[in-house]
Amino acid sequence: MLLPADPSQNRPDQRSTGMTELEFLPVPPADLDRIRCNGHDDFGNQLVVRSVGPGAPLRCCLTLSRDGDQLALIAYRPSSLGGPYAEVGPVFVHADECPGYSGSSFPADFADRRAVLRPYDAAGLMLDGVLAEPGESEGELKRLFDDPSVAVVQVRNVIAGCWNFSVRRQVA
Numbered sequence: 243m244l245l246p247a248d249p250s251q252n253r254p255d256q257r258s259t260g261m262t263e264l265e266f267l268p269v270p271p272a273d274l275d276r277i278r279c280n281g282h283d284d285f286g287n288q289l290v291v292r293s294v295g296p297g298a299p300l301r302c303c304l305t306l307s308r309d310g311d312q313l314a315l316i317a318y319r320p321s322s323l324g325g326p327y328a329e330v331g332p333v334f335v336h337a338d339e340c341p342g343y344s345g346s347s348f349p350a351d352f353a354d355r356r357a358v359l360r361p362y363d364a365a366g367l368m369l370d371g372v373l374a375e376p377g378e379s380e381g382e383l384k385r386l387f388d389d390p391s392v393a394v395v396q397v398r399n400v401i402a403g404c405w406n407f408s409v410r411r412q413v414a
């Protein structure tokens with residue numbers, strides 16, 4: 243586990259502007275491969291394949307499930323930094339290999355959902371969050387990243403608070 247970094251060693255990139263390109267991060271394919279191969283998630287929960295119908299947010303390919311999709315509900319910790327803010331929570335993923343998500347644009351299936359946007363600094367400490375109405379998440383994200391102390395933003399469900407995906411500045 244990484245120790246929280248000394249904030250003085252993480253001087254924000256002063257070149258960042260409102261033009262910053264963003265990167266949208268699902269559960270990484272390597273994590274999915276390991277979990278699917280093990281037959282359990284990283285917290286010991288057995289993979290139970292189920293069909294939950296349409297509309298479940300999938301954190302493997304950042305789409306909403308369709309009728310007949312075979313899914314697994316896993317416990318996942320989206321932050322690898324550790325520390326008190328590195329929460330573990332339930333997320334749906336495809337039970338079998340799927341195309342994943344490599345887009346540099348906001349995932350279309352998530353654009354018209356309400357969302358909580360939670361910014362974190364480079365040490366993994368949570369900063370002030372935002373409640374985004376349908377259609378507002380992308381604009382609110384760009385606004386949050388105008389703050390150079392914001393390293394990562396987690397997009398989460400409003401009611402249950404479950405993590406949907408993370409966003410960071412694209413590395414040039």
Ligand SMILES: [Zn+2]
Pocket residue numbers: 300301302303304335336340341342
């Ligand atoms: Zn998927």
